[in-house]
Amino acid sequence: MSIYDDLGVKTVINGVGPATRLGGLPVSEPVWAAMREAMSVTVRISALQAAAGRRLSSLLGVPACYVTSGAAAALTLGTAVALTGSDSARVDALPNTTGMPNRVIIQRAQRDPYDHAVTAAGAELVEIGYPHTTHTSELERAIDERTAAVLVRPGAPGNLLTLRTISEIAHAHGVPVIVDGALRVPPIERLQQFFADGADLVAVSGGKKFRAPQATGILCGRPELIAAVALHHQDMDEREQTWMSGEHADSPEPWAPSAPPRHGIGRSMKVGREQIAGLVTAVDRYVNAPGEDDRAGLAELDILQEQLGAQASTTVTRGFEESLDVPVLHLDLSRTGVDIDTVIRALATGDPAIAVGEDHAWRGVLTVNPLALLPGDGARFAEAFTRTLDRLGAESATADGASA
Numbered sequence: 001m002s003i004y005d006d007l008g009v010k011t012v013i014n015g016v017g018p019a020t021r022l023g024g025l026p027v028s029e030p031v032w033a034a035m036r037e038a039m040s041v042t043v044r045i046s047a048l049q050a051a052a053g054r055r056l057s058s059l060l061g062v063p064a065c066y067v068t069s070g071a072a073a074a075l076t077l078g079t080a081v082a083l084t085g086s087d088s089a090r091v092d093a094l095p096n097t098t099g100m101p102n103r104v105i106i107q108r109a110q111r112d113p114y115d116h117a118v119t120a121a122g123a124e125l126v127e128i129g130y131p132h133t134t135h136t137s138e139l140e141r142a143i144d145e146r147t148a149a150v151l152v153r154p155g156a157p158g159n160l161l162t163l164r165t166i167s168e169i170a171h172a173h174g175v176p177v178i179v180d181g182a183l184r185v186p187p188i189e190r191l192q193q194f195f196a197d198g199a200d201l202v203a204v205s206g207g208k209k210f211r212a213p214q215a216t217g218i219l220c221g222r223p224e225l226i227a228a229v230a231l232h233h234q235d236m237d238e239r240e241q242t243w244m245s246g247e248h249a250d251s252p253e254p255w256a257p258s259a260p261p262r263h264g265i266g267r268s269m270k271v272g273r274e275q276i277a278g279l280v281t282a283v284d285r286y287v288n289a290p291g292e293d294d295r296a297g298l299a300e301l302d303i304l305q306e307q308l309g310a311q312a313s314t315t316v317t318r319g320f321e322e323s324l325d326v327p328v329l330h331l332d333l334s335r336t337g338v339d340i341d342t343v344i345r346a347l348a349t350g351d352p353a354i355a356v357g358e359d360h361a362w363r364g365v366l367t368v369n370p371l372a373l374l375p376g377d378g379a380r381f382a383e384a385f386t387r388t389l390d391r392l393g394a395e396s397a398t399a400d401g402a403s404a
């Protein structure tokens with residue numbers, strides 16, 4: 001009996017992809033094996049973090065890395081470092097930012113619900129520009145002695161300031177630039193380009209296309225900034241007499257405070273051995289066995305497309321999800337005469353339960369992402385989808401007849 005049967009929880013065919021509300025993607029066997037192995041013996045987390053950081057930065061070709069419990073946690077930790085550096089008193093004070101620069105500037109066009117991860121550290125967001133444009137002068141005017149960082153979320157359309165322009169202006173004022181790369185990385189080339197364009201810190205998700213354990217992420221950045229992350233994040237139940245501050249960090253300059261801080265704001269975002277080992281293995285696989293773990297889901301997408309092709313009322317086309325760098329199916333329901341929200345709910349509560357992408361629901365189109373599809377899901381999806389549409393179509397015809 002599976003744990004889900006035991007608990008009485010229904011499994012779901014995941015046509016959405018790496019969504020946190022659906023628990024993310026399945027992990028590959030090598031990732032599993034690494035997690036199991038990592039949990040069977042004890043190591044110091046500080047040593048493991050430092051070693052994992054070195055391996056990740058060499059795999060990804062970036063200056064330094066730190067393993068977090070997700071890209072959102074990476075944004076909080078990155079903001080915390082921008083607010084405090086390695087000042088123990090400031091680390092202890094967060095999220096109270098009295099007496100320190102605490103403003104994070106963001107272009108209005110790049111606002112996102114994940115901004116909460118930045119304000120959680122104690123920062124205050126300052127918007128510049130308009131929904132589709134920002135002027136250079138608006139950034140120049142906004143930066144002052146209260147500015148702690150500039151947050152950049154690439155990918156939004158509009159005549160916006162480029163990362164390169166932002167970095168030049170911010171750096172001229174000694175202000176670091178934090179990039180939310182969660183929806184843009186991988187591909188790894190984009191991550192490297194962020195650094196080429198001047199990023200100081202980049203938040204990356206492990207649970208998206210890297211296929212690492214769902215609750216993992218990476219904060220990439222300049223070594224002296226990354227070295228300070230541990231102060232906010234690691235367990236500080238230490239005696240000051242024996243605390244080995246910065247013992248494992250690869251910092252080009254002394255960064256460790258003279259006295260240890262207490263548990264920081266990141267303590268509630270802890271990562272375990274298994275998460276760190278799983279993430280490193282998943283990124284290694286992404287780099288050294290490219291595409292291999294995506295193949296099974298893509299085959300299911302082909303099966304689904306073929307079997308739904310026979311469905312006269314639904315137009316099935318192939319799309320491409322640029323943000324996740326993956327092909328998807330678009331199921332256009334606009335000619336079926338059935339309300340799309342009713343279809344989504346019926347699929348979610350049906351047997352088997354199916355979750356579909358809703359990004360294009362406003363125009364009558366469902367999206368199917370292949371990354372989480374398991375062997376057999378394509379055929380099961382096609383059968384359940386056809387059955388559901390037939391039933392809802394018949395019901396709405398009856399209702400129309402009754403009201404006529």
Ligand SMILES: *Cc1c(COP(=O)(O)O)cnc(C)c1O
Binds near residue numbers: 020070072204207
């Ligand atoms: C997914 C996402 C995050 C959060 O990533 P997690 O790894 O789930 O914490 C942050 N920012 C953006 C833009 C995202 O799409």
